[in-house]
Amino acid sequence: MMTMSDPARLVIRGADGGMDGATGHYEKRLSELAGLYVDAAAHAAAVGRQGDPVVYAVDEFRPSAKAGDMIFGVTRMLPGKIGDEFYLTRGHIHAKADRPEIYHGQAGRGLMLMESPEGEARVIEIGPNAVCYVPPFWIHRSINVGSDDLVMAFSYPADAGQDYGIIARSNGMRKRVVDDGKSGWALVDNLGYRPRSAAEIQALMAQQG
Amino acid sequence: MMTMSDPARLVIRGADGGMDGATGHYEKRLSELAGLYVDAAAHAAAVGRQGDPVVYAVDEFRPSAKAGDMIFGVTRMLPGKIGDEFYLTRGHIHAKADRPEIYHGQAGRGLMLMESPEGEARVIEIGPNAVCYVPPFWIHRSINVGSDDLVMAFSYPADAGQDYGIIARSNGMRKRVVDDGKSGWALVDNLGYRPRSAAEIQALMAQQG
Numbered sequence: 001m002m003t004m005s006d007p008a009r010l011v012i013r014g015a016d017g018g019m020d021g022a023t024g025h026y027e028k029r030l031s032e033l034a035g036l037y038v039d040a041a042a043h044a045a046a047v048g049r050q051g052d053p054v055v056y057a058v059d060e061f062r063p064s065a066k067a068g069d070m071i072f073g074v075t076r077m078l079p080g081k082i083g084d085e086f087y088l089t090r091g092h093i094h095a096k097a098d099r100p101e102i103y104h105g106q107a108g109r110g111l112m113l114m115e116s117p118e119g120e121a122r123v124i125e126i127g128p129n130a131v132c133y134v135p136p137f138w139i140h141r142s143i144n145v146g147s148d149d150l151v152m153a154f155s156y157p158a159d160a161g162q163d164y165g166i167i168a169r170s171n172g173m174r175k176r177v178v179d180d181g182k183s184g185w186a187l188v189d190n191l192g193y194r195p196r197s198a199a200e201i202q203a204l205m206a207q208q209g
Numbered sequence: 210m211m212t213m214s215d216p217a218r219l220v221i222r223g224a225d226g227g228m229d230g231a232t233g234h235y236e237k238r239l240s241e242l243a244g245l246y247v248d249a250a251a252h253a254a255a256v257g258r259q260g261d262p263v264v265y266a267v268d269e270f271r272p273s274a275k276a277g278d279m280i281f282g283v284t285r286m287l288p289g290k291i292g293d294e295f296y297l298t299r300g301h302i303h304a305k306a307d308r309p310e311i312y313h314g315q316a317g318r319g320l321m322l323m324e325s326p327e328g329e330a331r332v333i334e335i336g337p338n339a340v341c342y343v344p345p346f347w348i349h350r351s352i353n354v355g356s357d358d359l360v361m362a363f364s365y366p367a368d369a370g371q372d373y374g375i376i377a378r379s380n381g382m383r384k385r386v387v388d389d390g391k392s393g394w395a396l397v398d399n400l401g402y403r404p405r406s407a408a409e410i411q412a413l414m415a416q417q418g
Contacts, residue, residue: 004346012339072340098278099277133281
């Protein structure tokens with residue numbers, strides 16, 4: 001008889017955005033986000049001034065890595081800015097690019113910035129009760145545009161994996177999200193963006209099943 | 210170029226447990242749950258007395274049925290009892306039995322009653338911020354043990370499907386959940402339960418990938 005996973009109960013903690021029952025935890029410090037911001041000097045200064053704080057932390061429940069299984073977790077992102085750009089995650093596409101992800105806002109005010117292989121940008125606003133479906137093949141990055149912690153639950157296929165290099169290879173995502181100076185946000189072009197080649201796009205889209 | 214799904218924003222409505230952005234909706238009326246309760250006469254009387262109310266309703270977002278994609282939705286279950294048994298869902302195992310499901314409590318007080326192919330029973334309590342991971346190969350049924358609507362978000366693999374017949378074939382689940390008379394619940398044996406045969410168990414467990 002094959003081994004079976006056990007049912008599990010997880011509890012999302014309101015106080016700190018963590019999760020009881022998690023099987024894993026990771027966090028990112030501000031210094032690890034070097035290269036993501038237009039204003040590299042402001043980033044370096046903020047790292048020094050603030051003592052390299054944790055800017056996001058993830059508690060995840062990962063029962064297995066089997067195809068067909070699922071991972072569930074909670075991510076907590078701190079509020080803040082580097083120049084006029086908000087704190088954000090590195091972003092990724094799934095290593096199996098045809099795998100989706102679902103983000104479900106628990107607290108705070110955020111955005112999911114998405115980009116297709118061809119470079120089409122989309123933004124979806126996330127907050128309590130708002131859910132973002134990131135379809136297969138879309139690069140995605142979370143951004144805290146509020147003044148409080150942004151807490152999101154997420155679920156995705158257990159065999160999806162992450163490719164964090166895709167954004168670096170195109171020198172960032174096509175669009176940047178900046179403070180609009182009126183307590184909101186705006187999309188601006190990333191002037192350093194390098195579109196993916198037709199061959200790169202084809203290789204991504206060939207990932208099926 | 211193959212077709213890609215678009216990103217989507219869904220909003221869980223607090224007022225009625227529905228979801229903006231859903232692609233589908235279904236509901237079950239009390240009469241459709243005939244055969245699930247020990248007290249068939251009480252069930253029939255309740256259907257007549259109450260005018261066959263909707264006992265649960267589901268709003269779902271189903272971008273595709275492709276392997277690797279995911280479905281997200283919200284289910285709202287009304288509170289109530291038939292004899293000493295609470296309102297519950299029909300329950301199912303996934304047609305692809307190795308697919309899991311994740312339920313995330315939004316409001317109310319409920320249980321996930323689960324059963325392995327061999328007939329092991331497990332219960333997990335669900336409420337706001339509590340999440341139940343239903344592993345691959347576990348039959349599962351939701352039960353509203355509170356006095357208010359039970360609202361749960363759920364996500365599962367898009368190719369999972371449902372086998373609703375598995376519970377009927379064993380004449381119910383091994384355990385029943387009953388009112389304990391002290392505002393709580395208790396598990397009791399289902400005296401009519403017929404265990405699955407070794408061949409049936411083997412056929413279920415052979416479903417991989």
